[in-house]
Amino acid sequence: MTNVRAGKSETGKLHQYMEIGNELRRRITLGQYLVGSILPTEGMLCEEFTTSRHTIREALRMLTDAGFIERRQGSGSHVLTAVPSQRYVHDMWSLDQLFQYAVDTRFIINDVKFAVPENSMLSDVSGGKAEWLIVHGLRLERDEDIPICFSIVLVNRDYASIAEELETGSGAIYRKIEDKFDIKVSQVIQDITITTMPQRAALVLDKTTLDVAVQVRRRYLLADGTVFLVSVNQHPADEFSYTMQLRREGEN
Amino acid sequence: MTNVRAGKSETGKLHQYMEIGNELRRRITLGQYLVGSILPTEGMLCEEFTTSRHTIREALRMLTDAGFIERRQGSGSHVLTAVPSQRYVHDMWSLDQLFQYAVDTRFIINDVKFAVPENSMLSDVSGGKAEWLIVHGLRLERDEDIPICFSIVLVNRDYASIAEELETGSGAIYRKIEDKFDIKVSQVIQDITITTMPQRAALVLDKTTLDVAVQVRRRYLLADGTVFLVSVNQHPADEFSYTMQLRREGEN
DNA sequence: CAGTGGTCTAGACCACCCC
DNA sequence: GGGTGGTCTAGACCACTGA
Structure with missing residues (x-):
């Protein structure tokens, strides 16, 4: 029992569970635990550390949170990696803020139909020629008539009945679907590419001089990997600016 | 003691601490706890839930992890928000992967100097006319001579002595600084804009037809908010593609 | 079915904050 | 100094896993 409080007097002021956690992490890093x-x-x-189970569990919780191990009831504490991936966190109130669509824009629907989308927009998404609900529209600054971008939204057929409710309210379509069908977005994959502005969009946005556009495509996935919505937004290049902030999580 | 196990028989199979955590969350959401x-x-x-302190602490840990409350020793459990922000997580081995710079590129340095940078690159960064270490370079595909982008890296004067070590090794500059000065990136702010390719870059990249470029600027911050490095990468627009994947964290 | 981690109890002492 | 949350002990029963 002489070293129960060793952590405090010897190395400074670390708690027991932290010392143990650090030691276990060291062993994983050094390959002692493969x-x-x-x-x-x-x-x-x-037994090894002459301490209580609660303390050991707290130490193991450190390793779990840091991504080194995964604990499974009945099975044990599995070592996942000796070099856990950094985690950078994106804080948002809602996914709308992934872009600046939060509250200051409105969406004008130009066209709604049910069809097989052009391939370029669904590459590596829907295995085949399924029909999607396709919504064409324009996003404007709220209370002004200044267009921001040209938008196409594709909705998986399973949720196509959302079409009836598109005109009401002001939220994003993905959110209406979340509410109506009681589902939750689990993952978003976003890609940004440069394209030339389609004729149709260029006309609406009144861009005749510069036809370069920034295309932001987002795929919204459920926990099972299903893509239930794809949005494609095309912005005039000269007005495009996208900022994101990533905060390192934990102290790994 | 009749309801110690009530969670299991009545509502299904929730654990006590989960039931209590859910109840407390409900009270916060409903404004019962402001x-x-x-x-x-x-x-x-x-006392209220007739349970042990450990169980209560586990319930409060739920709320803490979900962002509802913050606990302070000696002070209490403070309610932060009734609608915690969603957290979307970006998994990466290192920040290099924020772009695809991982291992398959090399960086050729064209010029290194110590000067006051043009304002456009340091807007809202360095309050004034401080001098930064400025590195101009070109990023190439490894083992090929195919250029990927034109790069400018600005290093805060406090870390300018890294200049001596720029030619060695292959890692990113920010990482060399982390190692040498024993500091850690705490946050990265990235913005993407469309610009015209500067003459200099256009010549090097042999782009004479299309002068549109995607400019990706990243500011690397320390925990105290200091910007210690700024990188500006300009990509030919026709080859630019940027994908990011955000995973919703927890089950909020 | 033996062993694992998950939950829970009923105590205790301590560091820290605020009065 | 009184009260808070943070750590820790020494027990217990349970759910789940895997041989």
């Missing part, structure tokens, strides 16, 4: 293998059980660690 | 106020103490909650 990736793919299983850590000693809680009981064994209690 | 934002800015302080939650009942652990002891009071133990």
Whole structure:
């Protein structure tokens, strides 16, 4: 029992569970505990460090949060990696803020139909020639008539009945679907490319001089990997600016 | 004691701490516990729910992880918000992967100097006319001579001595600085805009037909908010594509 | 079915904050 | 100094996993 409080007097002021957590992390980093293998059980660690189970569990929670291990009831603490990936966090109130669509824009629908979309927009999304609900529209600054971008939204057929409610309210379409069908976006994949502005969009946005556009495509996925909505926004290049802020998480 | 296990028999199979956590979250959402106020103490909650302190602490940990409250030793559990911001996580091994610079590129330095940068690159960064270490270069595909983008890197004067080590190794500059000065990036702010390719860059990249470029600027901040490095990369628009994947965190 | 991690109890002492 | 949350102990029962 002499070293129960060793952490405080010797190395400064670390708590027991932190010292143990750091030691275990060191062992993983040094390959003493191999990736793919299983850590000693809680009981064994209690013995080795002469401490209570709760303390060991707190130490293991550190490793879990940092991404080193995964714990499975009945199975053990599995070592996932010796070099966990950094996690950078994007804080948002809603996905709308992924772009600046938050509250200051409105969406004007030009056309709604049910058809097979052009391939370029659904590359690597829908395996075949399924029909999607296709909404063409224009996004404007609220209370002004200044256009921001030309928009196409594709909705998976399973949720196509949302078409009836597109004119009401002001929120984003993906959000209306979330509410109506009680589903949740689990992942978003966004890509940004440069294209030439389609004729149709150029006309509406009154851009005759510069036909370069920034195309931002976002795919909204459910937990099972299903793409339930794809949005494609085309911005005049001369007005495009996109900022994102990533904060490093934890202290890894 | 009749309801110690009530969570299991009545509502399905939730654990006590989850039920309590959900109840507390409900109260915050409904405004029963106001934002800015302080939650009942652990002891009071133990009494109300007739349970042990550990169980209450586990419930409060749920709320903490979800961003509803912040706990301060000696002060209490402060309600931060009734609608916590969603957290979308960007998984990366390193920040290099924020772009696809991982391992398949090399950086050729054309010029290194110490000067006051043009304002356009440091808008809202350095309050004044401080001198920065300015590195001009070109990023190429590894083992090929295909240029990817034209690069400018600005290094805060405090870390300018990194200049001596720029030619060695292959990693990103920010990483060399992290190692040499034992500091850690805490946040990255990235913005993407469309510009015309500067003459200099256009010549090097042999782009005479299309002078539109995508400019990606990244500011690397320390925990105290200091910008220690700014990188500006200009890509020929016709080859530019940027994909990011955001995963919703937790089950909020 | 033996062993693992998950949950929970009922205590205790401590560091820290605020009065 | 009184009260808060943070850490820690020494037990217990349970759910789940895998041989």
